[in-house]
Amino acid sequence: xxxxxWTYLIVGVTFALYIGIAIWSRVKTTKxxxxxxxxxxxxxxxMATAADWMSxxxxxxxxxxxxxxxxxxxxxxxxxxxxYVLLALLLAPYLRKFGQFTVPxxxxxxxxSKQARLVAVICAIFVSFTYxxxxxxxxxxxFSRFLDVDINVGVLIxxxxxxxxxxxxxxxxxxxxxxxxxxxxxxxxxxxxxxxxISMTGNVFPQIGFGSTVVDSSGVDSGxxxxxxxxxxxxxxxxxxxxxxxxxxxxxFFITLALMVGTAxxxxxxIRFFTVPKVRDARISxxxxxxxxxxxxxxxxxxxxxxxxxxxxxxQNQPYKKMPDWFRNWETTGLLAWVDKNDDGKIQYAxxxxxxxxxxxxxxxxxxxxxxxxxxxxxxxxxxSANANELHVDRDIIVLANPEIANxxxxxxxxxxxxxxxxxxxxxxxxxxxxxASVSHDLLKKILMPDxxxxxxxxxxxxxxxxxxCIAGYFGINPxxxxxxxxxxxxxxxxxxxxxxxxxxxxxxxxxxxGAVAGMIVGIVFTxxxxxxxxxxxxxxxxxxxxxxxxxxxxxxxxxxxxxxAVSLLVSRFTPPPPDEVxxxxxxxxxxxxxxxxxxx
Numbered sequence: 001x002x003x004x005x006w007t008y009l010i011v012g013v014t015f016a017l018y019i020g021i022a023i024w025s026r027v028k029t030t031k032x033x034x035x036x037x038x039x040x041x042x043x044x045x046x047m048a049t050a051a052d053w054m055s056x057x058x059x060x061x062x063x064x065x066x067x068x069x070x071x072x073x074x075x076x077x078x079x080x081x082x083x084y085v086l087l088a089l090l091l092a093p094y095l096r097k098f099g100q101f102t103v104p105x106x107x108x109x110x111x112x113s114k115q116a117r118l119v120a121v122i123c124a125i126f127v128s129f130t131y132x133x134x135x136x137x138x139x140x141x142x143f144s145r146f147l148d149v150d151i152n153v154g155v156l157i158x159x160x161x162x163x164x165x166x167x168x169x170x171x172x173x174x175x176x177x178x179x180x181x182x183x184x185x186x187x188x189x190x191x192x193x194x195x196x197x198i199s200m201t202g203n204v205f206p207q208i209g210f211g212s213t214v215v216d217s218s219g220v221d222s223g224x225x226x227x228x229x230x231x232x233x234x235x236x237x238x239x240x241x242x243x244x245x246x247x248x249x250x251x252x253f254f255i256t257l258a259l260m261v262g263t264a265x266x267x268x269x270x271i272r273f274f275t276v277p278k279v280r281d282a283r284i285s286x287x288x289x290x291x292x293x294x295x296x297x298x299x300x301x302x303x304x305x306x307x308x309x310x311x312x313x314x315x316q317n318q319p320y321k322k323m324p325d326w327f328r329n330w331e332t333t334g335l336l337a338w339v340d341k342n343d344d345g346k347i348q349y350a351x352x353x354x355x356x357x358x359x360x361x362x363x364x365x366x367x368x369x370x371x372x373x374x375x376x377x378x379x380x381x382x383x384x385s386a387n388a389n390e391l392h393v394d395r396d397i398i399v400l401a402n403p404e405i406a407n408x409x410x411x412x413x414x415x416x417x418x419x420x421x422x423x424x425x426x427x428x429x430x431x432x433x434x435x436x437a438s439v440s441h442d443l444l445k446k447i448l449m450p451d452x453x454x455x456x457x458x459x460x461x462x463x464x465x466x467x468x469x470c471i472a473g474y475f476g477i478n479p480x481x482x483x484x485x486x487x488x489x490x491x492x493x494x495x496x497x498x499x500x501x502x503x504x505x506x507x508x509x510x511x512x513x514x515g516a517v518a519g520m521i522v523g524i525v526f527t528x529x530x531x532x533x534x535x536x537x538x539x540x541x542x543x544x545x546x547x548x549x550x551x552x553x554x555x556x557x558x559x560x561x562x563x564x565x566a567v568s569l570l571v572s573r574f575t576p577p578p579p580d581e582v583x584x585x586x587x588x589x590x591x592x593x594x595x596x597x598x599x600x601x
Contacts, residue, residue: 048174091503124438315347531553
């Protein structure tokens with residue numbers, strides 16, 4: 001079968017599975033909608049957590065970042081992995097023992113204040129919408145290439161699928177759909193990696209192949225290590241060596257910190273630990289999830305190196321007319337572009353933008369590419385200097401295009417498309433439920449309409465999810481950056497807002513509502529303003545000479561978190577302590593009786 005038939009078949013089967021699960025798991029209570037009735041097994045919750053965690057950024061964009069940035073891209077890997085360990089050890093069991101529905105629920109009860117709950121609701125919605133924009137963008141990228149539809153149409157299709165199982169099944173539907181999605185995405189990630197590792201290095205395990213020597217087409221060991229070969233290829237084309245690091249240490253530290261603590265503060269992941277029956281189950285499911293996450297995260301650097309090597313060897317100095325079908329197919333999406341600057345008919349790939357200093361006759365092609373949906377970073381036709389680079393490759397396509405570049409079977413390529421969709425949709429559904437619960441439970445039930453019936457609360461939850469799907473679709477059609485970059489902003493905002501409030505709420509009895517509210521406001525306003533200024537208001541100034549202490553917008557959430565901590569602790573020292581019952585509640589949360597039933601208060 002051809003690629004399109006395989007894609008329709010595999011994607012169609014997986015979508016039918018997701019919808020079938022949604023119909024089977026339709027809920028009629030708010031507890032079922034918010035936390036799946038609290039009856040999910042640790043194994044299932046571990047798989048669902050892994051799927052929730054491994055978004056389009058992990059599946060599609062992380063390996064792409066590492067592939068183009070080399071060692072400098074590794075901070076995404078370190079930050080997200082370390083963040084999960086932090087979440088599993090420091091937060092999940094205690095939040096589960098607290099026994100509420102949402103993160104704003106925890107903040108509102110712990111800080112005995114509707115104002116604190118309202119600030120947490122605003123932060124949760126803000127962070128979730130920032131994050132979900134990256135997921136919808138990922139959905140559009142997959143659909144635009146493999147189903148030959150416009151990116152915007154792809155986003156609309158993804159919206160429809162998420163709407164069906166998130167709105168109908170709530171957390172129960174999302175949980176069991178995510179179990180299926182994890183199976184799809186991990187299989188789709190590992191299979192091509194294993195194929196390519198065998199062909200390039202002779203090793204079945206990509207993690208070992210990543211550090212091995214390459215073999216030729218007949219399987220003979222060349223004696224040259226893959227990373228040494230990649231360093232040589234990169235430097236010959238004017239790029240930095242793949243294994244070298246160019247970022248300042250302070251920026252790497254703060255980006256890693258923001259990703260790490262932002263991970264531990266992401267509401268859509270935290271809420272997963274409310275779905276298991278016992279506190280002990282929360283710990284066990286955290287362990288399962290760490291194993292399931294590690295399968296993908298330890299493979300991503302290998303895929304990045306394989307893809308970068310294959311891309312350079314396939315395109316560099318090759319006649320455009322002899323390019324394989326995958327090249328032209330990705331060109332039609334606007335995510336891959338070639339501009340023949342010297343009119344020799346060959347592709348010259350080197351450092352720099354393909355659209356710097358174009359002759360007048362070339363600008364027409366650039367305008368056409370923009371209309372096809374090319375990412376904004378490719379539109380600098382009047383750069384500071386002309387360069388020889390003629391090829392633009394969007395970072396978000398590298399994992400999806402990798403099996404095609406390596407000439408793998410069509411069913412493997414189609415499987416990767418289904419995996420990318422599973423990764424994006426699973427996380428999008430979790431985020432949309434956070435938004436829905438924040439509006440219906442925390443804003444309406446707990447603040448504005450306390451006498452609302454359970455039936456009406458469930459109705460408002462579904463309406464909120466519907467509106468959230470539509471807004472998420474808009475951000476997917478008009479994304480503020482490439483997938484991993486948008487997700488990095490969300491992590492920074494979560495780090496600067498939620499993490500200090502949660503960690504101090506668990507481990508510091510003296511922390512009061514005044515301190516928590518002031519800290520969350522200062523943290524998220526500072527971080528959001530910094531990101532907005534450098535990324536959207538004044539992007540020309542976005543360089544390390546203008547950054548505060550040399551910290552980039554991707555890492556500023558780490559500094560925002562430190563500001564949050566400082567303001568929270570300072571304000572709490574000069575304001576009244578929390579009531580005795582709240583301090584007793586904090587003490588009970590920390591009591592090491594992890595095997596018992598969770599508290600109901």
